[in-house]
Amino acid sequence: MRHQRQLRLGFDGGTERNEAGARRSDVIHHYAPTKGRLGPKKKIEKRRGDGGNRTETGSAFTECPLCERKVALSTAERHVEECLARGGQNPKPPRSTRRDETEAKVDLGPLVPHEGELSGQYTWLNFISVEEEADLVAYLDAGRRQEWIPKTFNGLAFHKNWGLEVDLRGRTINPARHPMPPILTRLCERMRERGGGVLGTFRPDEANAIDYRKSLGHSLTPHFDDRQLNGDVLCNLCLVSDCAMTYTYGKKGEARSVDVELPRRSLQVQTGSVRYDWKHGISNQNLRGERRISITFRECRQDGTKEEGELGRRRWFVAADGGQSHESGAM
């Protein structure tokens, strides 16, 4: 059965009319998507007066009523247009049940792919030596440019960051206040030069370190690193002690979960399905030692900023019913 759905679209303060000349309160599209997966109650509706960055639940994401993917408010307009053009077909169906076709063809170099269902998850064992690990920890603890600071976002721990700064609330990418230091850029070069096809073009321009203390109850709550502002590849360097990272897929109650061991001095790579379809987190009990440090390397999607600029003039206010997102994961 096809459901008639209502999509109410609008523009932010100062822009009373869209390009077609319609008043913003008049811009209502009715359409019947090809799939009837959504109930008739489900609608996207604009909300006025908050700059268009947050839904009523405070989320920077909303659910597309057509494909049901979570999309950033800042990119919702383009997404819905593309989705409409596809007749409501999900533009990126979850890939969790199949391995990326590229995986078979790419030279993996030292990357060991997950043996089970986590397509796009790789481990590079002994990415750094014992001496390099000691130097890195000493560098981080010396805190000459930045001290460890407590964080509450995505779970309690201490953290610091380098390189471009992703503002998850404002949906912008800002210049670096703390440039990536040579001790980290050397590691980025190693990833690119020795990491085979998966990392061959990886040029991280941001990194964050997290310092977990088991006795303080630290953990990493399940999250996606930002799927609009961060790039396709994430690399987590593991220091001081081992842990198990838990990947979860699907809605609460019916979610599948898979634990992956992350040995100290290894580099974990997340891309493809594991990066986009599975949340990742680390429970306190899965920290194997009293202290664990991770450094996560990412590429920012610079086009995310450009898009934000282009859309700045006519931002969408989109609030999906109950559409609170668990995104906003990246540090």
Ligand SMILES: O=C(O)CCC(=O)C(=O)O
């Ligand atoms: O601690 C880790 O290994 C992962 C950290 C992480 O997921 C993040 O910073 O987004």
Ligand SMILES: [Fe+2]
């Ligand atoms: Fe993460």
